Amino acid sequence: MILVNPRRTVVVNFDGLSLLAVEAVHDDRIAVVHRDRILAATRVTEQHGVTVGMRSAEARARFPDLELRERDGYREEQWLSRLQRMFDDVSPHFRRNGHTLTAPLGPITRYFTTETRALAAIDAIGVSLVQTYPQLTVELGVADSLFAASVAAPLGRRVPSGESAQFVGGLSVGTLLPSPMAVLLREVGLERVLDFQNLEPAVVAARFGGVGLHWHRLCRLEVDLSVVDDASAEIAMCTAAAFDGDTIEQLSFRLMRSLEDLLSVAEEGGLVLVKACLTLVTTTGELTKVVEMLDGVGTMGLIARLRWFEEVSRPRRDPLIEVRIEPMQWSSPRRRQLTFDRQELKESAVLATLARLATFYGDDRVLVPTMQGGRSLRERGTWIPWSGRWPLSGVSADDSRAPWPGHLPGATPSLVYRYPQEVQLLDTTDTPVEVVGDGVMTQEPAFLVIGRNRLAVSSFFGPWVVIERWWERRRRRYVRLMVITPQGTKLIVRESRRWWLEGAFA
Amino acid sequence: MYYYGVMSQLSASPLLRMTPYQPSTLFPIKAEFAALMLRGGLVAGAIALVSGTGSYTVMIEMLSVTSRAGFAIAFVGLHDLGVVALTQSGWDLTQVVLVDDGPEMSQAIAVLLAAFDVVVFDITVIDRHWHRLVARARERKSALVVIDQDCRRSPRQLAPDVTLIVEEFGWAQPTAECPFGAPAFHVAVQEHGFRTDTPTVLAR
Structure with missing residues (x-):
């Protein structure tokens, strides 16, 4: 899961963006449709009984003069970028998160001296936007985490500091949680999210699995949604705790989602992961391995490395307690430039091949030679796991050229x-x-x-x-x-x- | 014909001149072996079989020049290969990799063929996908070197382009340079029905 420091976050939610994208105003008889469902409707259209989520045929039957316009995703993105630029006047920290804008409230408060003034400045922009574009509704949500602020935004709630857990707990399970979970919780008499928060994590994990546990932690504000801000210091690690009988496959699957979030967030910020630390916590201790990939690594590659590491390093199959993937180094992606230099092409092809082999067969099966000091042949020259570089560097240590007493010069069996x-x-x-x-x-x-x-x-x-x-x-x-x-x-x-x-x- | 100024020969870029890799259809090998081959080297996309006692030593000697010329060489399953022997023979260890023993070795060879110039492995690795590997090697212009130390299969089964048979593998007398002596061998090369023999070659 992604661990972030809890901090005040503001989320700006825009309703009516799809109407704005198709240039519809409230007096028009227009509805925006996507996959045969009504996505947004003007005020006049709503007065004729057309509601969001209705099938287009039904909407036409209710309002024969209705004009249906297909959703324009590209224009929506353009509009959102335009709106984001307007909010840049208040703070440069506003980032897009789906169809909302989000920003940490701390820096804005520091600039405007108090939180009230900061929110008033954001409000002022929202009011001016609504005056300019009447079809648009701007809602502001403030809470102690991105998740809580995202929940608060459609309700227009500004949750005071330290009360976000109570705010989330006061909601009904049906409004917040996925419907299969909500139905099951209602069946056992848990109506409020507060009841869900009070459940033991082990119980939640046993009944709802990894997804349920993720929701549980979100509701308890122990973890947060994907970090939109690209400050790498906030991205700490991905971790999955093991429960009774969890295999490495299950743990890997559970890690995959948070890892994907982590890497996609970094990608948005123009970063790729080049060095990571894999840790297996077992009942007998911790096993750690550092993997390095110069060209960056994807989710599947990292999960494959983790599984190989587990297979090689845990022959006794001690029960797993936790699995961690900790990013150690981020880098900007290496831009591939077309080159006439065949050597460069060759090297990149070799690198890609070795990375593929390491993913398929495990790091410990791709070996490179190294020379070092020693008397026996195995000490002097040995094969070690590939470190992610090509051509190899540091093959010969200074010790290998030193005159070791006792070694047999020239006697070098094949x-x-x-x-x-x-x-x-x-x-x-x-x-x-x-x-x-x-x-x-x-x-x-x-x-x-x-x-x-x-x-x-x-x-x-x-x-x-x-x-x-x-x-x-x-x-x-x-x-x-x-x-x-x-x-x-x-x-x-x-x-x-x-x-x-x-x-x-x- | 009109000339606008003095014509001079364009010099190649220093970067291109420095690069050891040459787009070539022939991998250079040690002179004693090259002299016996019809094309004077190991042809890209060729299958070479080295058989008999001493085949590992012969392979190390033969490909030392290839490695030194900057070609990337991969070993598959040969985890007992001596690194010191490679160094002594003058291999460029920065361009060598070994894929350790395990299942799906043919698949590993197929992946390696995408980028490596020469892939070396033991004959025990060969399975029912052999003909596919050969086709891939020919397409990718990489050479496959198969080692058959115990002469387990007849060359006909593999249909190699060139076969090196180690006919004699002995030990030369110690000299001042080699205080313990050195391996000496005599190799016969069969290529397209022609057979040629080396004089006695001293390893290292």
Whole structure:
């Protein structure tokens, strides 16, 4: 859900915008129709019994001289932009939210010194608009959140500070909540939103699911509607709490809506999400992962990453308590410019491909090489998850070029096993070969047994003894040996009195 | 003919001259292998099969020049491939990616073909979608390199354009440059019915 700081908000609601868009005045016999339903009607038309929501055929039957005009959405938008510019005289913070204008009241109050004066200034513009365009009705709603102010606007209510929860609670469930919820609440005797507010969140979630919980939180003013203001500091995180038996699929689905709101709000402000922190809160602790996407990420991409992260990081399936997606970095979208530079085109194609693969198969399956310091082959060069950049940077660390004592320069097998396999090194009499002291072999190796394969050893190099952290209690001592067989050269390691296959020239 | 001033040859933009990527139908490969191929390199859209013991080493050696030339190379399912070996062979690690083992590997290869110049994978990845992958590789002008270390399938089943068979894979004597010796191999190349052999090549 989107968490915002509760603050005074003003919402300006315009009624009759569709009439204004089709250039109808109250003396005209005109009604605006959309999808065969009457959307708005002039005063004369209403006097003849035509009401909003009526089918056009019925309206014609009641008022045969009626002229029906199709809704003009484009002109409505133009008119709304024009009206918004008029309100800019009071405050530049007015933003469009559907067919209403909304603004935080705080900055306006600071300018006009008191809230009453600020609202009087907004009122003055509304009155002048109504005088100029009689078909327009301007209603003002003020409350402690965007949701409460949106509810208050059609009623023309200015709710005093701190009383918004009571105001919402005083409404009937039928006027505010979706009809399936309202019907069910009435059946159990809950008529007012106040009764709904007093219900336990767990009960609401169990009966009405994620949507019901969202409405519950809205009514209790715990969360707010989509933030229209593009101040990124207000967008904190998206979170979904888990209830009994909720799977990650259900949680992802529940997160999707709020995430879409979050990203669309940012998009309106010309921002895309490039870095986010995914958090899974389980009964045994928190698991966190930071994902980075240079070109920005959409809702589906982020949800897919979350599900991959959950699949990889929670093998024991501890019960989930909460799932969070926290935006860490926003950026302006990178404008794609047509270019003749093939390298640039290639790089963008590779980036798109890798992002797609990471979405399909998970971040941990798209790997890139990196070089670092160390003695063993797996330490010196390894594959790490892709970080979202191409071409890769920082592949070689300074440590990788440092002369590490104990590493074998030049002995670089083409295969370095992620999970070393246990092998047996035998002499001609099938006695296991051991290495004692500072690298003295008890017998000369004759056979290398890998699983069921018994390979004859033609020659060998070594052994080399490596002692790591000899000054510490957790020191490590192992011996390495390069063995040449007809099936290729193998690099084997003796540790804990057993031989392991570290790598092979295959 | 009228000349309005001195005609001079237009020089290419410095940016274009600097870019390593060249729109090419041929991927450069190591000279020892290139000499054996009919076109002198790995043709874009071609299917190459490397089979026999030592095929990973041969692949690393062969494609080191391709990588150094700035072409993007992807490995699929080869999570045991040694990063140090790639570095030693002179690969440009900034243009290499590995898609780890898992289900739907053919789909991953198909996605990679959209942007990567060469995609390398083990023969075990091949499934019933093989002919579709080949068609996609040819359309996208990317090369597929298949590794068959244990010679599990006959080349006829895959119908590769070029087959590299590692006939001998041994170990060269240590030298001052390589104190532990180095892998040495002998490769036969089959292409369109022609067969040519390399001299003994020393890796790295």
